[in-house]
Amino acid sequence: MALFFKHIHRAWFLFWILFFFILFYPIYYFTSRKQCFYGILNYCRKLNSFLPSFLSGVFYSYHFEEKLDRNQTYIYCANHSSNLDIMVFCIMAHGKYHFMGKDELLQNPILKIFFSTIDIAVNRESKISAFRAFKKAGDNLELGMSLVIFPEGKIDDHYPPRLGEFKNGPFRLAIDKNIPLVPVSIANVWQLSWDDGRKYGSKPGICDIYIHKPIDTAGLSADDADVLKDKVYKLIESKLVLI
Numbered sequence: 001m002a003l004f005f006k007h008i009h010r011a012w013f014l015f016w017i018l019f020f021f022i023l024f025y026p027i028y029y030f031t032s033r034k035q036c037f038y039g040i041l042n043y044c045r046k047l048n049s050f051l052p053s054f055l056s057g058v059f060y061s062y063h064f065e066e067k068l069d070r071n072q073t074y075i076y077c078a079n080h081s082s083n084l085d086i087m088v089f090c091i092m093a094h095g096k097y098h099f100m101g102k103d104e105l106l107q108n109p110i111l112k113i114f115f116s117t118i119d120i121a122v123n124r125e126s127k128i129s130a131f132r133a134f135k136k137a138g139d140n141l142e143l144g145m146s147l148v149i150f151p152e153g154k155i156d157d158h159y160p161p162r163l164g165e166f167k168n169g170p171f172r173l174a175i176d177k178n179i180p181l182v183p184v185s186i187a188n189v190w191q192l193s194w195d196d197g198r199k200y201g202s203k204p205g206i207c208d209i210y211i212h213k214p215i216d217t218a219g220l221s222a223d224d225a226d227v228l229k230d231k232v233y234k235l236i237e238s239k240l241v242l243i
Helices: 001-032 035-055 084-092 103-108 127-142 168-179 222-237
Strands: 058-064 075-078 098-103 120-122 148-151 181-186 205-211
Touching: 001 035, 035 084, 058 084, 075 084, 075 168, 075 222, 084 098, 084 205, 098 103, 098 127, 098 205, 103 120, 120 127, 127 148, 127 168, 127 205, 148 168, 168 181, 168 222, 181 222
Parallel strands: 058 205, 075 148, 075 181, 098 120, 098 148
Antiparallel strands: 181 205
């Protein structure tokens, strides 16, 4: 019976996500055409994340180790166990930022408009696709657009989730572009909705998100990428709720 109500909650949540997406779609369409409007687009994404969450009883508690500079360009690296992880960043991030995600998102009826414009889709099995994706991400970083990336590359099939191995791309990019890297531990969101919620549904609750102190990459070389990756992995893992 509990599972039945969780699926009802998921349907309710999805209804509000779709409702506000349709409401904001004209704005998404026009603001996604030019980079100068990306700040407006992201503000609408913030509303499209906060309002359905609020109406579904899902709240996000952000714990900052250090206040972030709104004018600074960052690379945010976080663990990935739920589709709600995207909402976590849409609500938290400010101004011009973009996501990098798997190319399957180009087939998602809601996310397609973003991953064909402001965000970056990548086929991680293709070296050419990965090269082009990180080249575009680097160009966007130079334009002052922060990057949100999940270095595991996917949501693992294992439940309860385990922190998977990190890819090297974001750490090399942070060093190459001399961009501060912000590790983010999305601690317990999987307990409210794992993956897309299709198997176990979703439920109301509070998601705890820990934003670690930015890591300065100035003075690091390509040889330091593995050390940086291991440091970020340990920081993120230190705050996760695992069973």
